[in-house]
Amino acid sequence: MKAEDILHKHNLVRTSCRQSIIDTIVNSGFAISEEEIKQRIDSTYDRTTFYRSFKTLIENGIIHKIVVDNQLVKYALSENKPISKNHVHFYCNQCGIVECLPGAEIKLPQLPNGYQQVEAELIIKGLCIKCNNQD
């Protein structure tokens, strides 16, 4: 689906910034950072505009944010499927790629008595196939 249509489907104004962000994320197979998106977009938008665009796209469930460790923030397209409450992501310690593992399901450990689980986020760190084969 085209960026334009995605925005339209969510009743969002089809601005060039939003379209560029969506296109860039779609074209990259992996989750990418603000910095990477900026580099791949010719036009230079203000940082504020970027943040507000991300915010809007996240609020509308079009993309989601993945934070690895502390400061590495990446964005990825959300699947069309009913939004799962459990997110599984893979982070390559060597090359830094971040990938959604949409098929993966989290087997949750048992919580202490009285605790109630609403959602869960799992980040698996290791080596992706490329880096694994290079060793």
Add this chain to the structure above:
Amino acid sequence: MKAEDILHKHNLVRTSCRQSIIDTIVNSGFAISEEEIKQRIDSTYDRTTFYRSFKTLIENGIIHKIVVDNQLVKYALSENKPISKNHVHFYCNQCGIVECLPGAEIKLPQLPNGYQQVEAELIIKGLCIKCNNQD
């Protein structure tokens, strides 16, 4: 074990800042933030000193850092047990407490072919027993 002894065991200089941080974390049953630690310590240390102390304590495996969502950073004591590569934490959406679930084991989903898992972090979000009973 006293903060002094913990530092000594790791061949670290026993400074008042480090001892205060460890004591404060030990006395709080939950993971706590820099802000909360500051509030509970009478003496006022420089921010730089705090960060460097955290860094040293983390590097030596005495405490560990838990980041929820983007910006909520909390610290908790690491258990003496051989450091597990898999960390499970619980975050209460309502009151914001963060707890380590040391007994919990992550059942990892299968990775794509060629991928190798090194460690994993699971954050379960929901309601703690207190907040669950208040509803």
Add this chain to the structure above:
DNA sequence: AATCAAATGCAACAATGTTGCAAAATTAGA
């Protein structure tokens, strides 16, 4: 107590994110 190594406080700086407001772009209607 003296010496050496390590930690601290301060200043400056970088990165990341937010808010208010005027200017510009988009949308919808005529």
Add this chain to the structure above:
DNA sequence: TCTAATTTTGCAACATTGTTGCATTTGATT
């Protein structure tokens, strides 16, 4: 297609979080 209403953008200013270099102070060792 032109206009008006609405939304988004860019700019400036600011807040938070974290880092680095360097002189001073503290802790460890003798």
